Amino acid sequence: MSEYISKEILAQKATEEYTKLQQKLSEGALSPKDRAAIPQQEMPTGEPKVRARQMSEVALGYTKEQAIVEANRCLQCKNQPCVSGCPVSVPIPQFIAHVAKGDFKKAVDTIKTTNLLPSICGRVCPQEKQCQSQCTVGKMFKDVDKSVSIGRLERFVADYERENGLETLQKVAAPTGKKVAVVGSGPAGLTVAADTRRAGHDVTVFEAFHKCGGVMVYGIPEFRLPKDIVCNEVENLKKMGVKFENNFLVGRTETLPQLLKDKGYDAAFIGTGAGLPKFMHIEGENLIGVFSANEYLTRANLMKGYDVKNAATPIYKAKKVVVCGAGNVAMDASRMALRLGAEESVVVYRRTQVEMPARKEEVEHAMQEGVQFHFLENPSRILADENGRVRAVELLSYKLGEPDASGRRRPIAIEGSEHELECDAVVVALGNGSNPLMKQTTPGLEVNKRGNITVDESAQTSIPTVYAGGDIVLGAATVILAMGEGRKAAASINKLLVN
Numbered sequence: 182m183s184e185y186i187s188k189e190i191l192a193q194k195a196t197e198e199y200t201k202l203q204q205k206l207s208e209g210a211l212s213p214k215d216r217a218a219i220p221q222q223e224m225p226t227g228e229p230k231v232r233a234r235q236m237s238e239v240a241l242g243y244t245k246e247q248a249i250v251e252a253n254r255c256l257q258c259k260n261q262p263c264v265s266g267c268p269v270s271v272p273i274p275q276f277i278a279h280v281a282k283g284d285f286k287k288a289v290d291t292i293k294t295t296n297l298l299p300s301i302c303g304r305v306c307p308q309e310k311q312c313q314s315q316c317t318v319g320k321m322f323k324d325v326d327k328s329v330s331i332g333r334l335e336r337f338v339a340d341y342e343r344e345n346g347l348e349t350l351q352k353v354a355a356p357t358g359k360k361v362a363v364v365g366s367g368p369a370g371l372t373v374a375a376d377t378r379r380a381g382h383d384v385t386v387f388e389a390f391h392k393c394g395g396v397m398v399y400g401i402p403e404f405r406l407p408k409d410i411v412c413n414e415v416e417n418l419k420k421m422g423v424k425f426e427n428n429f430l431v432g433r434t435e436t437l438p439q440l441l442k443d444k445g446y447d448a449a450f451i452g453t454g455a456g457l458p459k460f461m462h463i464e465g466e467n468l469i470g471v472f473s474a475n476e477y478l479t480r481a482n483l484m485k486g487y488d489v490k491n492a493a494t495p496i497y498k499a500k501k502v503v504v505c506g507a508g509n510v511a512m513d514a515s516r517m518a519l520r521l522g523a524e525e526s527v528v529v530y531r532r533t534q535v536e537m538p539a540r541k542e543e544v545e546h547a548m549q550e551g552v553q554f555h556f557l558e559n560p561s562r563i564l565a566d567e568n569g570r571v572r573a574v575e576l577l578s579y580k581l582g583e584p585d586a587s588g589r590r591r592p593i594a595i596e597g598s599e600h601e602l603e604c605d606a607v608v609v610a611l612g613n614g615s616n617p618l619m620k621q622t623t624p625g626l627e628v629n630k631r632g633n634i635t636v637d638e639s640a641q642t643s644i645p646t647v648y649a650g651g652d653i654v655l656g657a658a659t660v661i662l663a664m665g666e667g668r669k670a671a672a673s674i675n676k677l678l679v680n
């Protein structure tokens with residue numbers, strides 16, 4: 182775990198580096214060696230023990246000086262390997278060159294040519310596995326963590342634009358008279374709405390929840406992605422003329438065939454995500470005090486359950502919460518438990534830290550905040566007290582064997598190693614599958630054996646005017662992949678509706 186450094190010290194160091202940088206630049210162009218010698222700018226964060234009890238954002242964002250110093254680490258590689266690591270091919274060297282010169286507005290405009298939601302992607306993209314994994318600077322140091330901080334720079338310029346009132350709305354073409362229905366308002370649906378509206382179509386987004394944004398609003402916590410940022414993007418779409426129908430569950434309120442035939446929609450996009458939680462199927466999983474991570478996080482995020490005085494949604498009070506799983510969802514749930522008042526929060530995972538699928542930064546933040554980790558252990562039963570409430574989990578110890586099909590070493594249970602870990606709540610964070618409602622209520626809509634909608638390379642489903650993308654097609658994936666799918670689907674819809 183890396184040592185915590187306060188934002189004041191980081192800002193002071195950045196000022197010194199900035200002064201040195203300006204001096205060097207005044208003497209002439211920097212060589213690659215000079216650039217490699219510039220220290221990477223860390224992301225300032227709140228003090229761990231304080232932030233662990235608050236909902237406010239943990240990562241505080243770069244200052245102008247930090248952004249300019251970091252951007253000057255970029256070597257402007259001619260073959261731009263970083264771009265190949267980005268699912269939507271953001272023109273990375275070009276936007277960073279603008280940041281290096283302090284032209285932040287030009288930088289964000291450059292990003293927005295391919296990525297509509299940079300303030301969100303800059304915060305939640307798994308950059309170390311995507312753009313930054315390909316960065317030449319990281320490769321020079323043989324350490325991906327030393328790559329140019331592309332995501333942090335993306336976040337900085339997008340925040341700069343929003344906070345300084347510099348946002349401009351996308352241009353909308355003349356009305357085409359064609360209607361597009363978008364089912365689901367996650368990143369996939371919002372992207373389709375923006376791109377089809379820009380082409381001049383009459384676009385309505387149908388969303389089951391009372392707020393728009395999908396997992397960005399109900400799953401990813403406020404302390405990682407402030408909800409105001411997502412709401413701002415939705416408001417921008419409204420200003421462009423996109424209509425939103427909330428509390429509208431397609432398949433129950435009205436079915437997709439009804440929208441297409443009776444309401445005259447010419448094309449539809451399904452972006453309903455992967456909202457069906459997976460469980461462990463072990464004894465005790467239906468006890469009072471056991472939650473899916475989805476329910477736990479939705480109560481806290483969407484229904485503001487943490488605001489005990491004002492929220493109508495009850496939160497289950499627990500002193501010690503055990504979270505099962507090791508992905509981003511598990512990190513969010515374990516950190517949320519502390520913010521909901523738990524004295525202890527424990528992550529239980531049957532492999533080791535090396536195999537954890539969660540983003541490294543999220544794991545570090547959880548550790549700094551005091552989340553405990555029990556590696557090489559997995560629940561075999563959940564145990565009840567006399568009132569049917571959780572009192573403990575029974576854990577089995579594990580050891581690692583040979584790598585399995587996923588390339589990770591296979592966990593092997595150690596016979597007779599059962600032991601108890603006392604707790605009063607258990608959160609199951611093992612991932613999500615697809616909700617079968619759209620399939621059940623849309624005759625002719627084909628899905629694969631996992632229940633994901635099948636599409637061709639143009640994102641078209643088995644129904645010619647219906648397209649799909651995001652988690653409902655890919656299985657639980659990422660925000661940027663959902664956006665990428667949305668862009669592809671919108672291009673196909675726009676092509677279809679030209680005729």
Ligand code: FAD
Nearest residue numbers: 365367368369389395396400431454651652658659660663
């Ligand atoms: P979603 O975001 O799931 O949106 C689907 C929307 O459709 C929802 O609003 C839902 O209410 C609505 N809907 C569903 N059915 C219907 C219906 N029948 N009628 C009307 N509306 C309907 N990804 C990252 O890149 N980085 C992260 O750090 C990250 N952290 C995550 C943390 C958590 C807790 C979770 C759960 C996921 C995380 N992800 C992360 C994954 C990412 O959020 C998803 O991959 C992404 O949101 C998928 O986008 P989507 O548009 O396909 O669907």
Ligand code: SF4
Nearest residue numbers: 267271302306311312
């Ligand atoms: Fe990297 Fe994500 Fe930005 Fe692409 S969108 S450049 S992957 S942070």
Ligand code: SF4
Nearest residue numbers: 255256258263316317
């Ligand atoms: Fe800059 Fe790294 Fe991309 Fe090269 S690979 S252009 S150093 S961000």
